[in-house]
Amino acid sequence: MSHLLPLSRVAKLVGLPRHALQEMIRGGTLATFDGMVEFDELRRAFPEVKWDDDAEFRRVQEIKEKAFAKRVLERALPDKEVLVARLNELGDDYAAAKALLLHYGNVMTWVDEKIDEIEEDKSVETRHALHSVRAFLLRHLAEIPPDAVLAQAAIARERIFRIMSAHVTILPSGHEFDVDGNDTLLEAALRNGVSLNYGCSNGNCGECKARVVSGDVKKVHAHDYALKETEKDAGVILMCAYAPVNDVVIEANVAGAHDIPVQQLVAKVKSVEVFNPHMAALHILAPRSQRLRYLGGQNIDVASGGVRGRYAIASCPCEDRHIEVHVPRRAGDDFAELVFNRLKANDALEVEGPFGEFVLDEESPRPVIFLAFGAGFAPIKSLIQHAMSLELAESIDLHWVADEAGHYQDNLCRTWADALDNFNYLPHAPTDDLEALLKSIVMDYPDLHRFDIYAAGSAAQLERARPLFVSGELPGARWFENALDA
Template sequence: MAYNVTLVPSGREFQVEDGEAVLSAALRQGVGLPYGCKNGGCGSCKAKLVEGSVEHGAHSSSALSKDDETRGFALLCCAHAKGDLVIESREVKGIGDIPVKRLPCRVNALERRADDVIIMRLQLPANERFQYLAGQYIEFILKDGKRRSYSMATAPHEEGSLELHLRHMPGGVFTDHVFHQMKEREILRFEGPLGTFFLREDTDKPIVLLASGTGFAPIKAIVEHAAHKELERPMTLYWGARQLKDIYLRELAEQWAREIPGFTFVPVLSEAAPEDQWQGRTGFVHRAVVEDLPDLSNYEVYACGAPVMVESARRDFIAHHHLPEAAFFADAFTTEADNPGGGQ
């Protein structure tokens, strides 16, 4: 049995099979809906249920709370229709034009940039053209079928290897292997591109880029893509970390500030070490944004990193600093431990 799903305000319709997640059905039929992790962990696909009802599979309460459900919201990645639905959600243009592929790749290089950060470079098959949008991610498919998601730090126009930034999660099956056993030339499989976190180019609004930790990876792709396209929109990058060593590509961001017209870099440390001799900004990185920009009504914000940072920024920017909800784009870096029932 299939049910009809209608999106408002666009009026777009698609079919969802009994037992199929609404998001999966939409993506299968080329309908672009906002999403991130696809497993109930991040909340990027939360949407208002105007008519009809759904049953939810396992999900994080931070992605969809009981109060959210009471107010009529659904988490589309794990929502199963019980009948026809009308859903209020914006459509994401552009992602349906790029094919999602499953490809082998070879580990070209492993560069340790911090105690817990490795930059991995992947070599794709020589005859393969891999298209994606700046900010999207891929999913590694592990031998047991489990998946691990990582954003591409390489801008789409770049030739050569694909760059990823991996943070070590102690006890994590995949990152333990990467940090302790993986050797160059190892073969991996991945699927992509995925996600709706990418630079929108249909406006000239100034851009706030907000990163914590390795959330810098897709931000790097966005900045380098914008510079390549010679976009004239002002960009300010706020990169938050605990200590200075965690701003693991600080020299690159400082180089952008020197070389890219209209680009500003603001590093923010929450627990600066004495040896950092830090004289810069401190505290929560999203608070640094509103200290500088109390009125965000004419900005677009791209936020990537820890879920608590992304959600705090979303809530505060929209509720208290006039940012339109449609101008906040996010990719929360959930780990396997964040996933419903997940371990490492």
């Protein structure tokens, strides 16, 4: 009986990112069937994986959790109802497998009886041949090959994943992600960097309607928005109120920067994190009833007591209610003074946004260079976390050119580099000769035309960088920019 696994589950089983598996598929070293991997193929392609020892797997998971921040990968058991439904399904699988085994056992008894029957009145040679067949069958039934023990361990691990999570495919975009713990479809999509259409996130507006194409879902939160009977009959659900029971395919719209309306909300200061005298992070908590919809790399306005500032968002949309902005301290900047001297936890903040179109091109399979100048690290951080959660880019190089605030989140960048094989962190000290530094970076990429470049900094810095990257002597790259002072 063939057993097919979606790519994201294979990635979990073997402890590799999805893009590494896609690379293997393109290179012909991993065969797929309709985008899925057959279990035997999995064991053939990864003979070195110790299926019965998950120490290495847990080590990789721990590094990833550290890199993504705990709040992103918080582990929880699935909702009770969902858990019961998944266990029931597993019970059905087990019962079917047991029934099949009983059947095979019966067939073996019949074969034995049949051999007895045929043996009568047959020549010595025929009886000898039949005896050999019987001995062959009994010997193979009695000994369990070592390979079967490994297969058993791999299947056991995969079953645990199927209890703890379900795989989701979104149509027509083709996005795929797993729903872990007690997340709804919407929460899991956002955690995985998939920006589905939604509004209130608590069952009131109907904006998160989607249609279940295949698989089973269960309502895990009550909702006030009433679906019409015709919608229910067509399999329409609210993604903020439903969780998948098993692997599902859902028809839903993915939002681009143009689709997300400007929102206004009153949020709270969660904390102020002063990195050094030149730079602080303002951590904002959106109300439970009104989260901010945005895409990684966009900007927001933040105001308190009539003092206002526009900042690039440094957090990832996958971080639920948490919004982070980085605030450089500059002479005459009233909002920065407020952040460094007066704002404290629970103070009210007006938030408006998102603005701008500096967002990740999810369709692009190209390698990516992120180029951050000073506080331009903020939107770049947001994009990197988005790119990581989607596991799309073939490789990611982060060049961070520091200003007087230094590489104020150097440890975070180093943790990313530790956690991800395809991530390179290249910090650059402040320099008076930016032109020379940029030229030396460009020289390191003879195949620059293959890259997408996302750059953020002051308008003047971007003016200097752009021509070198997109119209130098070599063919240019694709260029996206966010001028923080524009």
